[in-house]
Amino acid sequence: MSIHINDLLPEGVKLKEFKTGSELLLAYELGKYTKLLLEEGLSVDNVGIDTELVQTAHFGFIVDCELIEGIEPVAETDLPDYDIADFFLPSQNVSKVDLLFEEGCVIFNFNSNKRANSALNTKNRSTAYVSLMAFVLVKNYIDQTPNRKLIIDHEEYEQQNGEYDDLIKLQRSGILLESILKIKYKTQGVIQLPWQDVVKEYREKELMNRVYSSNEKYAFLLKEGLEIGDVVLRYSRTFDQKVEDTIGTLKSCYPAVIRDYNEEVIVLEYYRTVETRLTQQTRIEGLCAKVDGLKEALTPDDLVRATSREESIFLDAVGIGTCTYLEDTFIFEPVESDETEQTFKDKDGSLIKVELNTLDTIFAVFEDRGVPFNRDKFLNKYFLSKGKQPKYYDYV
Structure with a gap:
């Protein structure tokens, strides 16, 4: 007996052809857990394989492991070589890691039990996280909860270099939908991109791989149609001085508005308070209830005061998009990604907490606080042109 791979994937996802090594890894790990948990094989009948993929190390490893029914060596062709240390071995699994099963989701936090979670301490942690996702998918199949989401809760965790590479590729290929996987990154401000993965992807396209001149950065601003009043995300990062580090680690990310720029300088105003007034007020009132004397030390303005900073930076000292x-x-245009939690009032006047993605967060905070920016352009670009409207309008 065997289970077809499409019966294990999220609802609405049907795999017709393996196009990436990450997809092969997911199939291999699914086969591992159907065997371990169900004592059944994994079938990939009627799922093709891209001709270039059979020449990769991923294909060689998967064929040798013999965990997937229907994937065979190419006739009269030697299997591609591979380094076994690059993969999560058949003898390795995550069945004993510390997972919190709740209604509708499974939560994993590496720091919750480092001893139990040490199973993910491999040379290539990216493959171990694919194994974690596969384990949850098979458990979902067993428990008949096909859309139970895996939440990797790493807001207080220092990301290791490249450890989400394969999961992100599976997200971008449409295999792992937002309904089935959420990675919470460590944040300060709005969002921390999976920075190492972003840089690697751009460098594969011959971008972000050299020093760029001020003229090139200015040309990039013009080419992308960035204007005074447009919104960007302002990132800061540090580099490890002990090793040859050209990627760095993100320290913070805040929404910013371009106030001016020319061939030499760009002027940014960035906003460190990424909360609506009501969100900030309820948060501080909560602190006052816990800290004696704090309420008496605050003025009404302290409950809603926002901080912003304007800076002028020479173009040769700031990264501009892929000219970084x-x-x-450095700055990038906003993306619809991670979430913040903002407080609103419902129709009955009761306080409720609402999760907003980055674009919704920026619009809600700027609109609520009266920040001057290219409002109509932002609305059209990120919402109206896609048939959507900001969630902010649901509560005002």
């Missing part, structure tokens, strides 16, 4: 290499500070 070794700069400590």
Whole structure:
């Protein structure tokens, strides 16, 4: 007996062809857990394989492991070589890691039990996280909860280099939908991108791989149609001085508005308070209830005061989009990604907490606080042109 791979994938996802090594890894790990938990094989009948994929190390490893029914060596062709240390071995599994099963989701936090979670301490942790996802998918199949989401809760965890590479590729290929996987990154401000993965992807396209001149950065601003009043995300990062580090570790990310720029300088105003007034007020009132004397030390303005900072930076000292290499500070246009939690009032006037993605967060905070920015352009670009409207309008 065997289970077909499409019966284990999230609802609405049907795999017709293996196109990436990450997809092969997921199939291999699914086969591992159907055997371990169900004593059944994994079938990939009627799922093709891209011709270039059979020439990769991933294919060689998967064929040798013999965990997937229907994937065979190419006739009269030697299997590609591979380094076994690059993969999560058939003898390795995550069945004993510390997972919190709740209604509708499974939560994993590496720091919750480092001893139990040490199973993920491998040379290539990215493959171990694919194994974790596969384990949850098979458990979902067993428990008949096909859309139970895996939440990797790493907001207080220092990401290791490249450990989510394969999961992110599976997200981008549409295999792992938002309904089945959420990775919470460590944040300060709005969102921390999986920075190492972003850089690697761009460098594969011959971008972000050298020093860029001020003229190139200015040309990039013009080419992308960035104007005074447009919203960007301002990132800062540090580099490890002990090793040859050209990627760095993100320290913070805040929404910013371009106030001016020319061939030499860009002026940014960035906002460190990424909360609506009501969100900030309820948060501080909660602190006052816990800290004696704090309420008396605050004025009404303290409950809603926001901080912003304007800075002028020479273009040769700031990264501009993909014209970024070794700069400590750089900007990117916003993306619809991670979430913040903001407080609103419902129709009955009761306080409720609502999760907003990055774009919704920026609009809600700027609109609520009266921040001057290219409002109509932002609305059209990120919402109206896609048939959506900001969630902020649901509560005002």
